[in-house]
Structure formats: structure tokens, C-alpha cells
Amino acid sequence: MRRITTLTCLLALGLALTPGPAGAQTREVLTIGINQYPANLNPSIGSMLVASYVMGAAHRQITIDGPDWKPQCQTCTGLPTLENGLAETFPSTNRDGEPSTGVRKTYTLKDDLFWGDGTPVTTDDVVFAWEVGKHPDSGVSTQTSYQDVLEIIVVDDKTFTIVDREIDFKYPSMGDFQILPAHLERPIFEADPREYRNRTAYQTDTGNPGLYNGPYVVDSVEVGASLTLERNPHWKGPTPAFDRIVVRAVENTSALEASLLSGSIDMIAGEAGISIDQAIAFEQRNADDYQIIFKPGLIYEHMDVMLDNPILSDLRVRKALLHAVDRQAITDKLFSGKQPVATTFVNPLDWVYTEDRVETYPFDPDKAIALLDEAGWTPGSDGIRVNATGERLSISLMTTAGNRSRELVQQVLADYWKRVGIETRIRNEPARVYFGETVSKRRFEGLAMFAWLSAPENVPRTTLHSESIPSEANNWSGQNYPGYQNPAMDDLIEAIQRELDPALRAPMWAELQRIYAADLPVLPLYFRADSYILPKWLSELTPTGHKYATTNWIEMWRVTE
Amino acid sequence: MTRYLASRLLQTLILLLALSAATYGLLGLMPGDPADLILGADPDATAADIARIKALYGIDRPIWERYLDWLGGALQGEFGYSRLYSQPVIDIVAQRLPTTLLLIGSALVIALSIALPAALRAARNPGGTVDRAINLVCFAGVSVPPFWFALLMIILFAVILGWLPAGGMRSSGGDGGVLDRLLHLILPVATLSVATVATYTRHLRSAMIEALSEDYVRTARAKGITERRVIWRHALRNALLPLVTLLGLDLGALVSGALITETMFGQLGMGKTIYDAIMGNDYNLALIGLLVAASATLIGNLLADLAYAKLDPRITLGREPGR
Numbered sequence: 024m025r026r027i028t029t030l031t032c033l034l035a036l037g038l039a040l041t042p043g044p045a046g047a048q049t050r051e052v053l054t055i056g057i058n059q060y061p062a063n064l065n066p067s068i069g070s071m072l073v074a075s076y077v078m079g080a081a082h083r084q085i086t087i088d089g090p091d092w093k094p095q096c097q098t099c100t101g102l103p104t105l106e107n108g109l110a111e112t113f114p115s116t117n118r119d120g121e122p123s124t125g126v127r128k129t130y131t132l133k134d135d136l137f138w139g140d141g142t143p144v145t146t147d148d149v150v151f152a153w154e155v156g157k158h159p160d161s162g163v164s165t166q167t168s169y170q171d172v173l174e175i176i177v178v179d180d181k182t183f184t185i186v187d188r189e190i191d192f193k194y195p196s197m198g199d200f201q202i203l204p205a206h207l208e209r210p211i212f213e214a215d216p217r218e219y220r221n222r223t224a225y226q227t228d229t230g231n232p233g234l235y236n237g238p239y240v241v242d243s244v245e246v247g248a249s250l251t252l253e254r255n256p257h258w259k260g261p262t263p264a265f266d267r268i269v270v271r272a273v274e275n276t277s278a279l280e281a282s283l284l285s286g287s288i289d290m291i292a293g294e295a296g297i298s299i300d301q302a303i304a305f306e307q308r309n310a311d312d313y314q315i316i317f318k319p320g321l322i323y324e325h326m327d328v329m330l331d332n333p334i335l336s337d338l339r340v341r342k343a344l345l346h347a348v349d350r351q352a353i354t355d356k357l358f359s360g361k362q363p364v365a366t367t368f369v370n371p372l373d374w375v376y377t378e379d380r381v382e383t384y385p386f387d388p389d390k391a392i393a394l395l396d397e398a399g400w401t402p403g404s405d406g407i408r409v410n411a412t413g414e415r416l417s418i419s420l421m422t423t424a425g426n427r428s429r430e431l432v433q434q435v436l437a438d439y440w441k442r443v444g445i446e447t448r449i450r451n452e453p454a455r456v457y458f459g460e461t462v463s464k465r466r467f468e469g470l471a472m473f474a475w476l477s478a479p480e481n482v483p484r485t486t487l488h489s490e491s492i493p494s495e496a497n498n499w500s501g502q503n504y505p506g507y508q509n510p511a512m513d514d515l516i517e518a519i520q521r522e523l524d525p526a527l528r529a530p531m532w533a534e535l536q537r538i539y540a541a542d543l544p545v546l547p548l549y550f551r552a553d554s555y556i557l558p559k560w561l562s563e564l565t566p567t568g569h570k571y572a573t574t575n576w577i578e579m580w581r582v583t584e
Numbered sequence: 585m586t587r588y589l590a591s592r593l594l595q596t597l598i599l600l601l602a603l604s605a606a607t608y609g610l611l612g613l614m615p616g617d618p619a620d621l622i623l624g625a626d627p628d629a630t631a632a633d634i635a636r637i638k639a640l641y642g643i644d645r646p647i648w649e650r651y652l653d654w655l656g657g658a659l660q661g662e663f664g665y666s667r668l669y670s671q672p673v674i675d676i677v678a679q680r681l682p683t684t685l686l687l688i689g690s691a692l693v694i695a696l697s698i699a700l701p702a703a704l705r706a707a708r709n710p711g712g713t714v715d716r717a718i719n720l721v722c723f724a725g726v727s728v729p730p731f732w733f734a735l736l737m738i739i740l741f742a743v744i745l746g747w748l749p750a751g752g753m754r755s756s757g758g759d760g761g762v763l764d765r766l767l768h769l770i771l772p773v774a775t776l777s778v779a780t781v782a783t784y785t786r787h788l789r790s791a792m793i794e795a796l797s798e799d800y801v802r803t804a805r806a807k808g809i810t811e812r813r814v815i816w817r818h819a820l821r822n823a824l825l826p827l828v829t830l831l832g833l834d835l836g837a838l839v840s841g842a843l844i845t846e847t848m849f850g851q852l853g854m855g856k857t858i859y860d861a862i863m864g865n866d867y868n869l870a871l872i873g874l875l876v877a878a879s880a881t882l883i884g885n886l887l888a889d890l891a892y893a894k895l896d897p898r899i900t901l902g903r904e905p906g907r
Contacts (some may be wrong), residue, residue: 063670160640165633217640226670246669246679246851248753271752274848274856277735278751285742285750455863460615500631 050560050582053265056288057295060247060272065225066201067155068162072572073295079574081235085130085149085197087575090565091478092372094196097134097575098144098236101130102195105523108506110194115173117189125173126190130197131182137257138204139232139240146183151176151205153211155219162220165463168198176376182509190519192528193480207233232256238263238578248272263578275299283556284309293318293555294572298428302554309569314557317361320568321366321477322551324429326420326470327462327504328544334418335469340390341543342384342417343394348439350385354549357431365547367536368475368483372568374525375480375532384541391443398569399442408444417446419469420459424451432548464499465506467491474551475502479569483535488516507544592889596882598665603878604658604871612647619643641667653867661767668860673869675859677876683753684853687689687846688838690769691776692831697766698777699784704813704815706785707823718785721841725782734775734848741771773847776842782835790840791823798822821895835884840877871882 061074066082086102089095095101103109115125122348136144155161156169163169176184181325187194207228224231232240238251245545252268271288273279279403280286291297293316297305306315328335335341350364364382368378400408400416408416421435422429430451437447437458448469452461475486485491489508491501515535539545555566555573563581564573619637638644642653657664688769706715742750748771749755754764795801796819804814843855854873863871894897 062668083816159636162640164637165630166636167633221665223670245753245852246671246676246738247856248850271850273751273850275731276739278848278850281735281738281743282750282752285738285746287742287750287752326825455865456615459617498631500634 034324050264051266052269053267053290053561053580054271054288056268056282056291057270057272058274058276059295060274060277060298062225063220063226063242064229065203065220065223067152067203068164068225072570073272075288075570076292076294076572076574077241077252078579079237079251080239080268081237081241081255081465082201083136083197083575085132085199086195086573088196088468088479088567088569089565090576091501092374092567092569094193098132099130099201100133101131103130104195105359112190115188118565123189124345126187126194127176127184127195128177128187129182129184134181135259136236137255138206139235139255139257141257142204142206142233143180144202144236145180145246146175146177147180148202149183150177151209151212152203154199155208156200158313159211160217160219168200172200184272190523192523192525194523196243201315204233204236207231239268242267250389255425258578261578264581265374266302268577280305285338289558290556290561291556292573293566294555296556297554299358299361299444299552299554300428300431302556303361303382305556312559314555314559315560316555316557316566317552318555318566318568319361319363319372319550319552321370321373321479321481322431322553323365323370323477323572324362324472324473324474324548324551325365325368326546326548327467328546329465329467329469329471329504330506330544332469334414334416336396338543339394339398340416341399341546343391344440344445345384345441345543345546346387347391347396347443347445349438350548351386353432353435354458357428358437358549358552362549367539367547368477368486368545369532369536370550370568373479373527377529377533377536379533381536384540391482394410395443395445402444406441406444407446415446416444417448419450419467420472421450421452421457421467422472423454423457423468425453433472449510460502461527463493465494465504471504471544472548476570480532482516482520484516487512489513493506505544507542509542510539512538512542589886591885593844596879596886600875600879603876604655607625607871607874608654608867609647611862611865611870614862614865617641617643617865621812640803644748650867654871660710663872666861666869667866667868668864668869673872676869677854677872680852680854680857681876683851684840684842684846684855685774685838687769687851687853688776688842690773691780692834692838694773694777695780698781699788702781703785703788703792706797710793710816715789722782722786724761725778726786728778729844730775730779730842731848732843733778734771734845737771738848751848766848772845772851775848779811784827784830787826788823791826792819795823805840824895825892828888828895832884832888832891833881835887836881837879838884839880840873865880 057073057076059073060069061071061077064074064078066078067557083097085097085099086094088521089302094102099109101109105111110126110128113124113125113127117123132144132146138144153169153172153175157166158164158350159173171188173184173188174186176186178184185197209225211222211224215222224234228234229241229244232255235241235255238255238258240255242251242253244250249269252270252434254263254266266460271282273282279291279303280297283291289379299317302315302317328341330336354360354362354364363371366378366381395408395416399410403409403415411417412418418440420433422433434451437449440447461467486502487507488503490513492501492506492508493499493504512535514532515538519528519535522531553566553568555564557564560582561580562583565576566573590640618640619634619641635644654664654776657879665671666673666676669676702718706718709715738750749768801819804818805811838853840858842853843859845851846856847851854877858870858873858877860866861873884885
């Protein structure tokens with residue numbers, strides 16, 4: 024036993040003293056480690072984060088959110104606005120047949136944009152992508168952005184006008200509308216739309232350069248293990264620094280870390296890499312050899328409250344739950360302060376964020392106790408509070424089993440709550456049961472801890488609007504799992520979407536945040552940070568903090584000795 | 585013998601049919617379905633999206649109807665597409681099975697070539713220093729958790745010494761040839777071999793000790809037969825029976841893979857494939873993976889039975905005892 028302990032210590036010491044991967048890779052190749060292999064590379068069908076990460080280097084869509092969190096063109100020459108005349112409104116009807124305002128917006132594709140086989144990217148590719156996106160059998164998961172397009176008017180090879188059913192403040196952007204190479208994909212799609220998701224060339228002929236219009240093309244894949252990307256010879260944008268990018272999937276994050284230390288990979292992607300606690304430990308050992316960037320972003324860790332539960336339907340209890348917990352101490356002690364405490368779902372980096380008159384619930388156990396007393400919960404013989412009928416103040420707290428960070432936070436929360444007389448029943452489930460049944464079908468009894476990944480200025484229609492409460496009647500769609508209903512919130516959500524003037528939207532957003540913080544349908548915890556572990560010689564990689572991966576700007580990455 | 589074999593093969597087919605129905609049913613009972621998994625992470629999914637995806641994947645129909653559809657296709661050699669990989673499941677199995685066979689097959693061969701001499705040496709002098717040392721190593725081999733041992737191997741040989749790759753099946757960005765593939769196999773095979781060596785050694789050692797104390801061994805020795813011949817021709821032949829049982833069962837593992845080792849070392853084998861398919865609600869892939877593993881176990885058992893008859897003349901196949 025002693026010998027094993029000594030060996031382990033020696034190995035740990037060796038690990039700590041091991042130098043970085045100097046000289047392990049030539050700079051012609053950049054090898055990136057990710058923790059999952061992307062299943063389907065078709066940009067319209069693949070919804071996995073890792074697929075977006077890989078395709079960020081090889082595929083460019085029409086518009087995107089930039090690192091500054093503002094919409095920008097990726098393959099178009101300029102965003103259409105009512106002010107610059109490239110967009111105009113017209114009388115329309117919404118999906119329910121009610122009168123509404125539609126928008127026509129005109130985009131022009133860049134002249135120097137080519138698929139990897141030299142075929143120019145044209146409006147035909149846009150029209151084909153729309154046909155795929157709106158087809159019920161194509162396998163595209165969410166079709167709203169395609170179905171709300173009433174028509175695409177082709178002006179010429181490069182210019183087209185999108186006719187949208189309804190205008191909202193995000194109208195200059197095309198959202199997640201993807202471009203697909205019609206010259207390769209149309210015959211496959213038209214042969215059998217129902218089998219398109221399986222027979223798309225992105226799956227059957229992945230190494231075909233004509234599928235990619237970004238700075239790199241996927242050259243070869245080892246399914247489940249790695250993808251090799253080569254430079255797109257027809258890319259006319261800034262020249263990328265690497266001839267070849269190898270993306271290697273190592274699912275076990277300890278093995279991923281070891282691969283980095285052994286030089287098998289050069290960097291670990293922040294978007295799909297190691298957990299924050301692992302990265303913090305790594306930083307303590309290897310800060311001299313690597314750049315370690317922690318980027319808080321739009322992943323909002325929180326607890327959904329089951330508002331049908333009589334105990335939790337009492338606002339005083341929900342407020343007491345937050346006052347009883349020192350969330351700042353949790354993030355300081357468990358995450359070295361890298362993950363900022365959330366007051367609402369709006370990230371402080373988002374321009375609509377406000378602190379003006381938004382209730383924040385600082386750590387104040389006395390106030391928590393007072394609120395619980397006021398709500399009729401008095402300390403019982405064992406310290407756990409009971410109400411007049413003798414019912415114990417016992418709350419179920421669920422999360423994904425095996426998620427170390429969440430389980431740790433869960434333990435700390437339970438301890439804080441015990442101090443004010445609240446009993447916590449921890450009941451965790453594997454992710455597929457938890458998200459597949461318990462949360463999505465509103466089968467949790469008390470609190471459900473998980474995270475949302477949102478976008479900049481993301482209107483919370485699906486999470487807070489009363490029409491988004493999942494039920495059997497609506498086929499369990501919508502993500503308003505708490506069952507929150509507030510007409511004022513519904514009205515604000517509708518109004519914000521319609522308001523085009525940012526100056527007028529800002530006070531609405533402020534009001535929305537105030538209502539959210541006052542009603543507490545969800546208990547905010549913190550915003551998760553992505554951990555990027557990069558070699559010292561890599562520069563110009565700018566983490567975005569939102570859903571668009573850093574690889575969307577891979578041509579800007581540089582090697583600096 | 586032919587009749588016996590035909591009867592066993594028929595039993596195997598019936599068992600596989602029953603297993604396919606049971607497995608399909610169990611997969612269908614699991615919480616969540618592909619639509620939940622596809623749309624669960626997408627806050628923009630509407631009721632119409634969910635209904636459409638369920639219809640597209642056929643999960644809006646009763647499970648028995650889906651099973652009969654699958655069975656009809658399977659009988660014509662059409663096993664469907666994998667939801668996770670958007671490829672025919674047969675193609676995926678064809679890619680992954682050789683990796684597992686190579687990985688676990690190598691581990692089995694190495695384990696046998698170490699376990700056999702070690703067990704024989706230990707059994708010759710039970711309780712002696714060599715026996716105690718071998719026992720100690722075996723206990724360690726069985727007790728060490730594979731993921732921990734794998735990590736230790738990676739840290740020592742890949743990170744500290746830099747002799748071997750930390751994971752993957754070949755070096756980045758190119759085909760390094762057979763040597764490169766072999767280098768990538770050393771650590772996973774070593775990890776797998778440790779527990780297997782320990783298990784086989786312990787079983788074989790016990791069986792050998794028992795066999796060496798039997799009357800027929802004493803008789804053989806009394807006849808003046810050399811000790812070498814006593815061990816190899818008389819004792820070992822009987823002592824191999826429990827090991828043959830183990831090997832028969834391990835044939836299933838040979839196909840179903842070693843999940844932890846495959847995950848830790850990034851080896852694309854059947855273990856990881858079956859696990860991912862089950863967790864990802866990929867019915868077609870999970871089903872075919874489990875059936876291939878079950879078939880291997882059944883065939884392994886059949887081979888073990890045949891080997892019993894070969895090793896022990898008292899065992900006759902296909903006849904009721906006493907007739």
C-alpha cells in the first residue's frame with residue numbers, strides 16, 4: 024500500500040513538473056482536443072455543439088453573432104436595415120392568421136466566396152437550403168426560421184430578398200439559416216427527402232471539398248476519433264496560419280488533459296473541453312506552460328422551481344432559499360471566482376443587462392429566517408421547520424447524476440439551507456432520464472438544477488411565456504418548466520420582440536429583469552465559464568461567450584513565437 | 585455430433601429472436617426518445633417540430649409495430665441506419681468490431697500466455713514463496729480499478745516518459761503504418777491484460793492444485809511418468825475445464841468490448857459504440873450491437889461445450905447420461 028502511495032506521489036510530482044508540448048507538433052498542424060465526436064456535419068441537421076465547433080472552421084453561414092455579441096455578416100456584404108433601405112415592411116399575417124407586419128430584406132453574397140471545389144456560392148445555394156429547412160421530412164430539428172420565410176426572391180446569382188412573415192428586432196440577422204451546396208446536395212435531397220439526413224454527402228462523402236465554403240475543408244475523418252481539415256484552396260479571405268487542423272475527440276476529460284500534456288494535442292477547445300474545476304487545477308500546475316482563458320458566457324446555471332408545489336408557490340420561501348445561500352462564496356471557493364453570480368438570466372456582458380432596481384438577494388440568513396417565519400414555517404424539534412399542520416419544510420433538489428460541479432454545488436446548497444431549517448432531498452438522475460422525462464415533462468417536485476445556453480439579447484419566450492408551459496396537449500413542447508404565468512411578463516416578451524428601436528427596447532428589458540427577479544420562477548446561480556487551454560504560441564483566438572464557436576474566426580488565429 | 589450441432593444452432597437462433605424482441609422492448613421502455621434528445625437542448629422547438637421528428641423516426645407508432653418492421657428488414661439483411669452516426673448500422677459494426685477483436689483478442693492471448701505458466705508454477709508448490717508472490721500480484725490485478733490503472737499508465741508512459749501515445753488509434757494527421765497502430769495498442773492492451781491475467785491465473789491455479797491432488801495423478805506418478813508429462817498431459821487437461829468455461833464466456837466480451845479501456849484510450853470499439861447507442865437512444869445500433877455480443881456469447885458457450893468433450897473423455901455430447 025505504502026509502495027503504491029509512493030508511486031502515485033511520484034507520478035503526480037512528475038505530472039506537475041512535466042514541461043509543455045514544446046516541439047511536439049510542427050506549426051503546419053494545429054491539433055485540437057474536444058470531448059465528443061460530432062455525429063452529423065450537415066450544418067442544417069447537426070445540432071451538436073461539437074459539430075458547430077468543427078464546422079465553424081469549414082462552413083460559413085449568412086450572418087452570425089460576432090465576438091462583440093452583435094450580428095454581423097459572414098458571407099453577405101452588409102446587413103439589411105430599414106434605415107439603409109435594404110429592408111422594408113409590408114402588411115402580413117402571423118401564423119394564427121392575425122394581421123401583422125412582415126419584412127422584405129435584401130442580402131448580397133460576397134463575390135469571392137467559393138465552395139472548396141471551386142464552385143461559386145450563389146443564391147441557388149440559399150434557395151436550396153431553404154427548401155431543405157422547411158421540408159417536413161428533411162430531419163432539420165427546428166424549422167421555425169425556415170418556415171417563417173414566405174418567399175425568397177432571387178435577384179441574381181449573388182443577391183436575394185427574403186420575405187419574412189413577421190418582423191422582429193432581430194430582422195437584420197438570418198439567425199441559424201444555413202447555406203448548403205446545391206450542386207452536390209440537391210440530387211441527394213430530391214431523390215428521397217426522407218432519407219436525406221442519412222444520405223447527405225456530409226455523411227457519405229465527408230472528404231468532398233465542395234461541401235465546405237470556409238477557410239478549411241474536411242479532408243478525412245476517422246469516425247468517432249478525429250477529423251482532419253486542410254486549407255480550402257478557393258478561400259479568398261485572410262490566410263489561415265495552419266495548413267492543417269486536426270480535431271481529435273477524447274471523451275474522458277482526464278485522458279484529454281493527459282493528451283495535452285503528452286503533446287498528442289496542442290490545445291483543448293473551451294467550447295467542448297474540460298470542466299472548470301479541472302481547468303482550475305490544471306492552471307495551478309501548468310500556468311507557466313499554457314495560456315488558460317476562462318470566459319464566462321451565456322450558459323446560465325440555475326434551479327427551475329416547480330411552482331405547482333404548494334411550498335414553493337409561496338414567494339417568501341423562494342426568496343428565503345436565495346437569501347440563505349452565499350452564492351458568491353460558492354463561486355469563489357468552488358470555481359476560484361471564475362463564474363460570476365447571476366441575478367437573472369441576462370448576462371452582464373449583454374447590452375440589455377441592468378442592475379437598476381433589480382432585486383439581488385444577497386447572502387442574509389437572518390432575512391431568510393424572517394421570511395420563513397412570516398410564511399408560517401417554525402423550527403421543529405430536529406431543527407427542520409414545520410408549518411401549522413406539521414408538514415416539514417422539505418424540498419427536493421434534482422440535477423444530472425455524475426456532473427461533478429453540479430453535485431458539489433448541490434451539497435453546499437443543502438448545507439446552507441439546513442442552517443435555516445430547510446431539509447433538502449437530493450435525487451439525481453442520469454441526463455437522459457432527467458432531461459428526457461423528468462424536467463421536460465414537469466415531473467420534478469421541487470427544484471431542478473441545470474443550465475440554459477442562450478444567445479445575446481435572447482427573448483425568453485420559450486422559457487418564461489405562459490404559452491410555453493409543457494403539457495400533454497402541446498406534446499410537451501416549450502421550456503417553461505416551472506409553470507410560470509404572469510400576464511405582465513407575457514406582454515413584455517411580445518412587446519420586446521416587436522420593438523425595433525433599441526432605445527425603446529432597453530427599458531422593456533429592464534422591466535422584464537425586474538419582474539423576473541421579483542417573481543423568482545427560477546433561482547439564479549451563476550454563469551458558466553468555458554475553459555480554453557491554449558499553447559503559449561497561439562494568439563488571436565477570442566472566446567465569444569455565446570453559442571458561436573471561436574472556430575468561426577479561425578483564419579484570424581496566429582502563431583507567435 | 586452433426587445433429588447436436590444443428591440442434592444447438594437452432595436453439596441459438598430462437599434465443600436470438602427472443603433476445604431481439606426483449607431488447608427492443610427494453611430499449612423502448614427507456615425514458616426519453618430520440619425526439620426528446622434531438623429537441624431537448626433546443627429552446628426553439630415547437631409542438632409541431634416534436635410531432636414531425638417523432639413521425640420521421642417512426643416513434644409515434646406502437647413499439648411492437650416498430651419491432652416487426654425492424655424484424656422484417658433484418659430478415660432481408662437490412663438493419664437500418666444509426667441515428668447517432670447517420671450511417672447503416674452494419675457499416676458501423678464493421679468498422680468497430682475489428683478494433684475490439686484486435687484489442688481484446690490481443691489482451692486474451694497475452695493474458696493466457698502469462699497466466700498459464702504462472703498458474704502452473706504457483707500450483708507446483710502451493711503456499712510457497714513463488715505462489716504467495718503470484719497470488720499477491722493477482723490480487724492487485726483484480727483489485728485495481730481499470731480506469732485508475734489506465735490513467736496511471738497514460739501519466740507514466742505518455743506524459744512523464746513520453747514513450748507511448750496517450751490515446752487514439754493512430755498519430756495525428758496521417759497513417760503511421762502498422763508500427764504506429766501497434767504503439768497505440770500497447771497501453772490499452774496492457775490495461776486490459778492486467779485484470780484478465782489475474783483472473784485466469786487464480787482460476788487455473790486452484791484447478792491445478794485440485795487436479796494435482798487427484799488419484800489419477802498419484803497413479804501416474806507411481807507409474808514413473810515424468811513430472812512434466814504428469815502436469816501437461818494429465819493434470820492440466822482436467823484443470824483447463826474451468827478456464828474453458830471462462831474463455832467461452834469471454835468470447836462475448838471479445839465482441840462487446842471493454843467500455844472503460846476504449847473510452848480512456850480513445851479506441852473505437854464495440855463497447856463504447858453499444859454504450860453510446862443505448863445512451864443516445866439509437867435503437868438500431870444498440871440492438872445490433874447487443875445481438876452481435878449475445879451471438880458471440882452463445883457461440884462461445886457452444887465452443888466451450890465442444891472443448892469439454894475434447895478435453896474430458898467422460899463427457900459425451902448429445903446423449904442422455906446413462907444410456
